[in-house]
Amino acid sequence: MKNLVLIGGGHAHAITLRLFGLDPLSCVCLTLITDVLSAPYSGMLPGHIAGFYTFDECHINLADLARFAQARLIVDEVIGLDLPKKQVLCKNHSPIAFDWLSINIGSKPDNTTILGGSEYVIPVKPVPQFLAYWNQFLDLLQSDQKVFFERPFRLGIIGGGAGGVELALNMQAKLHQLLSARGLSPSHIEIHLFHRQLNLLTGYPTFIGLRFRQLLIRRGINLHLGETVQQITVFSHHNSNLFEKLIRCESGLTVICNLIFLVTNASALPWLRESGLDTDNRGFILVDNTLQSVSHPGIFATGDIAEIVNYSRPKAGVFAVRQGKPLFENLRLIASGKTPRPFYPQKFYLALIGTGKLQALAAWGIYCIGPSFLLWYWKNWIDRQFMNQFAKLLEKDRKICDHRVD
Ligand SMILES: Cc1cc2nc3c(=O)[nH]c(=O)nc-3n(C[C@H](O)[C@H](O)[C@H](O)COP(=O)(O)OP(=O)(O)OC[C@H]3O[C@@H](n4cnc5c(N)ncnc54)[C@H](O)[C@@H]3O)c2cc1C
Known part of the structure; x- marks a missing residue:
């Protein structure tokens, strides 16, 4: 059986896992390696800080999602890749072999220029x-x-x-x-x-x-x-x-x-530079339109950690979310011996920014309106719809499978 390994429970992987749950891949062993069991949804995180959402309302339960997707779940931090051996290196777990790999590990704020x-x-x-x-x-x-x-x-x-x-x-x-x-x-x-x-x-x-x-x-x-x-x-x-x-x-x-x-500014995790994958000068993985590494086809990257050659976009959750479905489709294609299809990220996107007092501002291209309560209700509706797709994974849809947590 071939191994498809997903590193990180970011926004794109959450969507991919849900789609694998709804439409499972046969003859492929799916593994999720994540350093957390609850993945935060960026759209609702500031609202959680303000006290508008509980922890559970703005976090995706990755254990449930992995079970739904019939994926093996490994809770550990990835610290490197051994590309010649096609292995993922973890902090505690023994190396994990892969045939195809997908990386969606986000970014972290850059602190390199501040002394102390x-x-x-x-x-x-x-x-x-x-x-x-x-x-x-x-x-x-x-x-x-x-x-x-x-x-x-x-x-x-x-x-x-x-x-x-x-x-x-x-x-x-x-x-x-x-x-x-x-x-x-x-x-x-x-x-x-x-x-x-x-x-x-x-x-x-x-x-x-x-x-x-x-x-x-x-x-x-x-x-x-x-x-x-x-x-x-x-x-x-x-x-x-x-x-x-x-x-x-x-x-x-x-x-x-x-x-x-x-x-x-978003910065890349340092181990990627040493991994052997082609990265840009900030350390983000360079991918082509199929979301595959330009240097290592069969290795996909999405969300903040990926930089699509010729289609640079801001590091925002909205792009990671949009990449979820094309990533799923391309992983299915490659696992079935077919050629992945190109994906073109949108140029403009709607930013709904919460202003704290149950109000939001909307920015799209050069346009900006708000802050208003109406925009907050709209933002709240969109964000809750997003989270509901994970929270409401129906019992009858869940496959009862031999699920392991290593
Ligand atoms: C305060 C704040 C508010 C924001 N609000 C918005 C917003 O409203 N809208 C918007 O579009 N964007 C927003 N952003 C940006 C947004 O947070 C990121 O662009 C988005 O989270 C990137 O998603 P991702 O899927 O790439 O990764 P993430 O959502 O960061 O997920 C990566 C996952 O990988 C895991 N991981 C990381 N490293 C490893 C490892 N080595 N091994 C195993 N697992 C690992 C992490 O624990 C995490 O669960 C906001 C950012 C901040 C800081």
Whole structure:
């Protein structure tokens, strides 16, 4: 029997697994290797931060999904590939042989340019680690009044792309809820957002960045635009629970923050560069229109970790989602000895960005409307539809199979 191995439970693989469950491949052993059992859905993550969605509502249960797809599930972190031997190397598990491979492992914020960066900042990815810090912080705020009274508690967010802006607005919404529940003024919390460029949401038309700039200023978020964070050091131990850190920018600007989150440009996991697969200069896997590696046909890559030659697109979940079905179709074709078909990613896409207070802004091409409650309800409907396809995998559709969790 031939082996088809999927690495990572990203958005494209979630869709592929669901489709394999509905239309199983015969004579192929399907394996999913994932380092988590609950895969976060990026569209609802900021809403989870604001408290609009529970953990389960915005996470895909990969164990259920693997069972549905009749896939062997291996919970482990992939640390490399042995391409000559056609093996996946894991942190704990013995090497896993493959005939065809598909990689959908996302990306992580780039922290390479910040001195002391990795030590004092909380990257927004991996998401489980980020959520653990966030929840720990919320617990502390709820249990220790002192945190608010010594001086305003300062949160720093590095990166003013769509993710950073959405995170700032949703974190602020949650923190204001907490303060108001205790009868405290919103002035006890300050949010500082640092962005290298002069306009927010780089990559979007200038007008959209300006629209968000107005909104953030209106909401009292401190913007530091055109500021490149260079160094972060511990400033004082004044606060008993959370050290104060000094953010130093290239311009000489310094800001003291208690907690600092990193939402900078997507960067690739380092082991890919050593894997032997062709990558671009940022380390993302170069794939052609069939989603196969340009250097190693039979190895597919999708989502943030893939860079489609001649069709570069932003690193956004919406593209990973769109690649799910063509990936499934091409894996079926290659496993049946047929030629995979080309896929052309769309140029424009609808970005619905939640602004925290049950409102959203919509951006499409050069157009932007909102924020409005109506757009939030639309976004909420789209996101819930997406999650429902996994949550409502009907019992009768589930194949009772010899399912193993290694
Ligand atoms: C705050 C924030 C908000 C965002 N909001 C949006 C939004 O509203 N809309 C949008 O389109 N995009 C949004 N994005 C971008 C979006 O998060 C990414 O583009 C998207 O998650 C990429 O999907 P993916 O399928 O490539 O990978 P991911 O969704 O990141 O999934 C990768 C999976 O692989 C697993 N994995 C990673 N490494 C390994 C390994 N070595 N071994 C095994 N498993 C591994 C991970 O645990 C994870 O489950 C947002 C990003 C941020 C930071």
